Amino acid sequence: MPDLSYRAAIRHSLRDALLEDERVFLIGEDIGMYGGAYGVTKGLVHEFGEDRVKDSPIAESVIVGAGIGSAMAGLRPVVELMTINFSLLASDQIVNVAAKLRYMSGGQITVPLIIRTVTGGGSQLAATHSQNLENWYANVPGLKVIAPSTPYDARGLLKTAFQGDDPVIFVEHSLLYGYKGHVPEESYSIPFGLAEVKRPGTDVTLISYLRMVHVALEAADLLSQEGIKAEVVDLRSLRPLDTKTVTESVKKTNRAIVIEEGWKTGGLGAEVAASIMSESFDDLDAPVVRVAGEEVPMPYNKTLEQSAIPDARRIVEAAKSIL
């Protein structure tokens, strides 16, 4: 099977789910007739009809609520929130309802809801369309937050989401949709809470997720030219977080850098850094460094935006600062 794009891998997974399970349906803004804002759901409405691929009004709260209610009633809906920025309009339903119904009902209610959304910047969409808010949701007990960086991971993790019974925030990145990678023909799933070493190394651990994994790999290439072997760990799962893989890596390299596209203060990097400190204090030869997006509302200007987002050069500098 030739390489598949991230976009196509997700579309295939949605299509497989629609074919295999009658309970599955999709709902979101412009996912049907428009073909999806990022083209992920293109063609699906023509194949499965409007009952299973539902174009909704622009009303994030009720879109998510409709997903919650239908999940409670035994269906397996996939809600698309066009970007994570818009998820803020549905945050009551996501955080106060989806994440908490099982608990508040003492286990009586199950919410097998998948919310797919898109995070990140880099396309000059400015401040309200370029945020990384997945760490906000990773903070909430009751949710699962997944962030695949490759087509292979996207397909395997989405499969697990369909098999589970918990509300999942499945976070995609707009600049990854065209990225191609190998995806096997046969069916497979990747468990939640399992990070992956994308590139082995011995001198420093670079921990990241989504698009920053690719930037970290770029940085690892540059570092290797200087004889520094960086190990790149892709978290893949933000909640639950795989601290074991990170701990094993830091035991080997003794140095850790967490890279995130979002803001540093209260970011996911802070969580990873704190966790490394408590699990691997004796293994560390230097403090954990966080490389994050500049602490600004994303500016429109292209050059400014590019300088706000972490690049390979910044990661290389961070690595050298602790080696």
Add this chain to the structure above:
Amino acid sequence: MTITLKAAAVDKKLALEFYRQMVLIRRFEERCAEWYGRGKIGGFLHLYIGEEAVAVGAMAKLAPQDYIVTHYREHGHAIARGLDTKKLMAELFGRSTGTSKGKGGSMHLFDASKGFLGGYAIVGGMMPVATGLALASKYKNEDRICLCIFGDGAVNEGEFHESFNLAALWKLPVIFLLENNGFGMGTRVERAHAGQSMHRLADAFSMPTDTVDGMDVLAVQKAMGRAVEYTRKGDGPFFLESITYRFRGHSMADPVAYRDKEEEDVWRQRDPINQLAIELRRGKQASQQELDAIAASVEDEVGEAIKFANESPEPSREEMFRDIVAD
């Protein structure tokens, strides 16, 4: 506006059942207030006293397979739906034998076996969920409607508008039941809502609507019957506004500084339980002895519920970490 034909509208057995349920709710709530004062019920306690006719009249028209989602002033809804008063009281006491193992409390009552799907503490938070429950019924071709109960405060939330629109647009089988008791916590409807008539909000969505005297259980069940009949046809949602009044404050913590006793007294003259009693005796459908017997059996039932709650164990610390995720 639906006007009741008074007691002749329903048969004696049913009318007495309405009476029993309303008295049960009334006494349950009064005793909750008592035990809240004794420190056994904590947090927020929102009493349904005065509004009993709405819960009882509404639930009477639902089928066992129908879904219900409601707000935090929900004890009356739960009781009218037939939830076990022992398990309800145990939940309010935070015990492991409660409907949510003590982890939900007064504002989060659930009984999935009876389609009672919460108990939502965020004003309006249940409305989007109702659309989803109804959507599932339609998707699966089930004869199952969703009763969505909310207050006058929720009408001003964005989620109200979004839910009305989606339900109407997709013709979802939801009955939106508004309990308009004149106050959103301490704020009168006139100070919170710009429109002149809440039930007419349905017009904007081409949704059928009705308004009913929420102090008259016979009127409520009649209006609800029409709403249910319409909704089961599958042509879309129905908006039923019930005008009611809570005799007590918003919650036990409310000093009720925003209205006076004179106003409350006017409404107390329309106490739904008294009204039904008078009507039943006038129509010779019940004697005072029969009504007293009902009151006595209710007293026993609520007493049993309190005893059960008091004797039930507290949840373990380990319980706190359960039911967060499925795996």
